[in-house]
Every structure is written in structure tokens, then in C-alpha cells.
Amino acid sequence: MRSLRARLLFGLFAILGATGLAVGTAAFFIDRGVIDGALDDELREIAQNVDPIEAARAESGRVVAEDIFVAAVWTATEHQGEADFVRPAVTGFDTVMAGGEEWRIYAEVRPERTVIGAQRMEVRRELVAVRAFEAVLPILAAVPIALLVVGWIVSRAMRPLDRLAAELPALGDRSAAIPTAGVPSEVLPLVVAMNDLLGRLKRQLEFRTRFVSDAAHELRTPLAALQLQLDAASAGGRDAVPADARASVARMSALVAQMLDLARAEAPGETRLAPLSLDEAVRSVVGELLPIAEAKGIDLGGDEAPAETFVLAEPADLHLLLRNLIDNAVRYTPPGGRVDLVAAADSGAVAFEVRDTGPGIPAAMLERVFDRFVRLDPDTAGTGLGLAIARAAAERMGATLAIRNREDGPGLVVRVRFAAAVRT
Template sequence: MARARSIRNRLLLIVGIGVLLATAIQSLVVYKVALSEVDTVSDFHMLEMAHAVLRAGSPAMTQVVMVPTLGKLPTNEENCFTLHVERKTDFGNETEPFRSRKTYANQQQQDRALRVLTVDTPRARVTVSHDMAVRAQTARRLAFNTILPVIAVAPLLLLCVGWGVSHALRPMGRIRREIGERAAADLRPLSTEGVPEEALPFVREINTLFSRITTEFEARQNFVADVAHELRSPLAALKLQVELLCRSRTPESQALAHGRVMAGIARATRLVEQLLTLAREGASQQAMTAVPLPQIARLAISDTLAAATARDIDLGAALQDGLPESSFTVSGNAEALRTLLRNLLDNAVKYTPTGGVVTISLQREAASILLTVEDSGPGIPAAQQERFFERFQRGSNDTAGSGLGLAIVRAIAERHGIGLRLDTSTLGGLAVLLRFPCLPAGDTAAGQQAE
């Protein structure tokens, strides 16, 4: 596992590297500027010395002139100028105007690099040389004296940055302590007072997460309470029926009690299955694939065909004319969609009178696919339709149902982004309209086949 890194230490490291780089670049620039200035001043001193010698008319000589260079260097032969004068015996007509020619050059003598000035006149040639190492040393001293205050201030700068970063991150430490001291069930929003602007979106997202968890937690609590309430009645009835079976003496009474016990077990089993389905659909994050709706409809019909046949109900499906089955492919989880349609068909078959009709129809629209489940039952009044999507909501004459069928349908529809609406059927009963978003043009191939 990667080791966590401190934002404070990372910022201090970045600032420290930045200060070092800036100091190095500044030192280099200052040294170059100082060296240029030293060269300019030294060249000017060399020229002044040559002109002074020419004006004085000095005889031919070679000597070391003890003139200190820039800076506080000791005055010795290594850091002073060297002067050489060569007189000319034949300098032509003395009446012609005085003229001179100066030349600067860099020369290498043994292990020393020299800057050499030659001033040539009709009367004499004056050569002044100066050690380049002395110039570089003088430039380095000047650059060091210039950059020294920056070097001295750098640690103070780092301390100030460290204090500023620690002060800016103090609200994050407060939030960390607040979260660490909370109980597991304490999901109150975190305070945003004093939180830096950069960290404010992070804290707000945590508060949003807390809000979603609170909503989900409350829904789970309500679900558990509803489950406990709903399971109490069938289990109590089942216990009573078992007691009646045990007290039965005649074969007829035993057969009647046995049938009631088996029916009670079937209802309790169905209730538990639906509760597990609802809990699974509310929390699952199943993979989505390309699913052919006609095939899912056929599988759901096969699941409820026995119940429909027992009550002589005409159960079937119809596709839009002229379109192949591949036109009705959607994105989803095949097993979840099969559960959705099976619950709708179970409800339709249960509430449709004997000899009635239940139909699934599929129609392709511009940007969606419309699946409709219709029956010829009593239907649901428009004012009460929304209420039946809630858990454990049953009709006034429903004694066998659990009130979870439409709640499961809505949970699956919401997870798949399916539009869900109740309406009045053209058959006289209830119509459930499911609007599926269409797949992109390149994704309409059928995906995994439903079992």
C-alpha cells in the first residue's frame, strides 16, 4: 500500500526547491553581470594607465604596477596590472598629428589567462596585461556579497511558508478530529466554517455523502420495521394452522388443516422471496449488457404461464409490425429485467378475472422503446396509482399478496433508468408503461442470453 504523503511537507519541499533554484539562477546571473562590470572597469583602468604613460613620455620598460583591482584583494603581483613600454627610435615627422591604435585581446601565457591591451603610437607601444583569474575572483566576491542576504533570508522564508501552510490546513485537522470523535450513527453535516476554498468542495461532497447515507439508513430501518411487521402476521397464522393440524382427529379435518398449512407456507415463502429480491435490487450494482426485450418477455411469460393457464387467462406478447427482434435491444441486467416483467405479469394474472386477457406489447419510438403490460382486471383508480408503488401497499380485497410487486418493479426501473407509469388499459384494466432508453446505433447487437 502506498504511503500517505503530507500536503504540508510536500508544499515545503516544493517551495524549498523553488528557493534553491531561484537562488542558483540569481547567483549565476549576478556573477555574469558582476564579471561584465569588472571587465569593463578593468579595461578602462588599463587604457587610462597606457595613456598616462604615453603622456609622461616614460622610457622603455617592463614593470609590475602596484594598482589594486576591484574588491578587497591583497595588493601583489598576482592581482595587479603588468605594464610594458617600448620606445620607437624612428617615429617619422614630428609635425604629423598624434595618433594611436588600441587593441584588446585574450592571451594564454603558460597556465595563466591574460587580458592584454596594446596601444600603438608613432612614438611608442604600450602593453598592459591583467590576470583573468583575478577578474573572476573579484566578480565572485561581488556576486557573493550580493546574494548573501537572499541566502540568509531563505530559511526564514521556509519557516513563514511552513507556518502559513499549517495555519491554512488547520480547519482540515479540525474536520478530521470531528469525524474521528463521532459515533457510527452520527451523520450530521460537517461544519464548513473556516474551511479553505480549495477544500470546500471536498467537505461539501462528504456532507452530500452523509445525506445519502442518512436517507439510505432511514430507508433500511423503515424496511426492517415493515418486514418485521409483515412477517409477524403470516408466521402467527402459520403457527395457528399447525396447531389446528395437530388437534385434528378426522381425516377430513386433517386434510383441510394440511392444505391451509401448505398454503400458509407458500405465502410466507413468496413473501420472503420478494423481500430478498427487493433488498437485492436496492443494493446491487450488477453489470449492464445488451439485452433483447422480446426474449426477456418470453422468459417472463413462461414463468407465469402455469398460473395463467390454471385460471384460463389468455397470456401473450406482441411486437410492432415490420420490425425485427433486434430493434428491441436495451442496456440492462437480463435477470433483473426478467424479475421486473415477472412481477408485473404475476400481479396482472392475480387480479385479472378468470377467462381474462394479459398482454405484453413492444413498440419502437424515436429515442426509446415502449413496453406495455395490460390486463382486463379491475384496474387502479388514478388517484391511488402512485400509492401502490410503496412497500406493503395492497388493495382492499387483496388477502394473498404481499404488496411488494410494484415496489420491486420501481426499484429495478430506477436502477436501469426506465420511465415507469401507470395508466388505464384499452382492455379495461391496468396498463403499466415502461419506457426504455434506446442503445446507440453500434450497440444494438444482442448481449448475453438470459437463462
């Protein structure tokens, strides 16, 4: 049985039931003995106190009363004849057969007459059973009531656990601890241990992020030296350094930069969102990418908006998101191509699209491109981290990212949905 509640209820119900049954049975037998004794006392009372006149009128050995109790009287001289009862010889209780039935009798044997009080065993048994049962009845009635009360107490005691179970999934990914207020003392160590675990997990995550960030930073210095040496060597002559060596260093530099971006975008911690100008962020990113776009002869632009668009975002994440999306578009669009940046506001949300005239993505790969280190074209100097960074940055801001191929020709459309911000 996995449920504590079921275990408790089963155990308590079993004990209550068994106790009720045992107490009831014991009470029944004890009460039966008591009632038996009481009936015997009555029988003796009758035998000893039979009215002499009544007794004199009775036929010898015959039943004088047809009540629950009957009595038979014999005088000293009477002969018993075909009397129903055999005349007893000694004073005391006995069980005898008379007229085909079983009787309980008390005989009072005196010199002048003998009297017996008798009761049919059948009547007597019924009487004893009914009275004993009546005595046990309250006990039997108490058991179901006790079960109901126990059930209520158990479910009430379990309520803090239910509440805890309901609260846990509501805790955010980055939340540090489960609140301990109102947690029962038996469960408290568990919650404290879980909080401890959560804390360690958070530290691990921070450590991982910091490690990636530190490692990438450390890589930058030798890379810078390598780059300078290559540049100095190729200043001597075009063929002094193989183009592949230059491309490898360039790729490594890009990879290090993107590892840092990814570490930043995946860093644990709460993100504070504020209304930011999307246009301003786009201008800043486009300014950074302008040299690359110009070198490839790519027409990078958008529609001039009549008014500024504001979104709920965090400055560093917004910049990271836009830079990776636009950089990707510029990178995969062949020379002479076109990249459009389009923002559209609708009910409560702002959709921002980056549309390129690159090769697009095979339908089967559309889902996988958000994974890390997935590269579609090994010849392009991409790192395979751009979209992973964009997605991590978008998630931190509660924005969603969708990717699709263009319908009007080759090319890719990446769409970001931000919560719109009313400018205050």
C-alpha cells in the first residue's frame, strides 16, 4: 500500500473493527451470564414465595401459571401421577425434560410440600439472547461512528501534505526554496532536506555557468595571441598562412564568444522585465552587424514604423536574442541577399520577424535547429549555438520563438512573440 492515508485508514479501521467485535462478543457473553443468574434468582423467588392458597388450588404436579414462569406444587401426601414434572427430591436448580420440552427449574423441597419454579429453556434462551444483545447494541453502534471520526481526523492530518504536494509543481524552475511555514514537524526535515538539495542544485548550475564563462574567458587570451601571430605572419605575404588556419581561428573565436553568450543566457536567476524600445534594440544590434552585412552586400533593413514599439524585456537578454537571430540571418543569406526585420503589434503581444533569403531549413530539421551544436551546413562559419542562445534568452523573458520556411521562395522566418509593454 503506497498511500499513507490508505495505510493509516486501513490500520485504524481494522483495529477499531476488531476491538468493537471483541468487546461486543465479550460483553454479550458476560451479560448473558448476568441475565442467566438474574433469571435463576427470579425462579427461586417464585418457588419460595408461591402463594399457599394458590398452591393449594393447584393440582398436584400441574402447571399453575402459564406465564413466563410456571410453578408446580406437590403436597406431602399427593401422589404425583401423570404430572408433567417429575417430583424433585432435593432443593436446587436443575434442567429437566417435561412434556417433551426442556425446562429450567428451581425446586424447593419441604416436608409439607414441594414447589418448583420452572421456565421453558426455549423462552429463557430467547430472553437471554435478546437482553444480552440489547446490552451490546450501543457498543456496536459506536463502531461506525468512531470509524467516521477517525477517517475525518486522518484526512485532516494529511491536509498539510496535500497542500505541499500542490505547491511544489507551482515553484518556478529558478526558485530557491519550498516555503516551510505551516509544514508539520514530521515533514519539516523532508522539506528542509529538499531545500538543501535545491540549493545544491542551484549552486551546481551556477558553478556550471561560471565554469563555462571562465573557461571561455581564459581561452580568449591564447586565441588573441594566436590571431595576432597569424595576422603578423600573413602581413608578410598572402600565402604565409593557410586560409584554413585563419578560418579555424575565426571559428574558434566565434565559438568562444557564443559559449559566453549561452552561459549568460542560461545563467540561473530571476529576470527583471521592463518596457524597452524594440526599435532601439534593433538599431543597436544592426549597428553591430552592419560591417558583416555590408561586406556580404546584404540589404539589411525593415519597414519604417510610424511609432516606436515597446516590449517587456530585459536589456542584455533582448540584445542577445536579437543579435543571434539577425546574425544567423545575415550569416546564412548568400551575398547580395536580403534580410527584413518586421515588427507587428497585435492584441497584447508584439511579433518580431527576421526574414532572410537564405536556403531555409529542411522541414525535418526545423525542430532540431534549437538544439546546441546542430549545424546544417558544415561549410558555413556558424557555431551551432546561435538559435540555442536565442531560445534561452527568449525563455528568460517569457518570449516565444517559432521558426518556419518562407512560402514565397527560399528563406527562413524566425518569429519572436513578446509581451507588449504599455509605455508608462
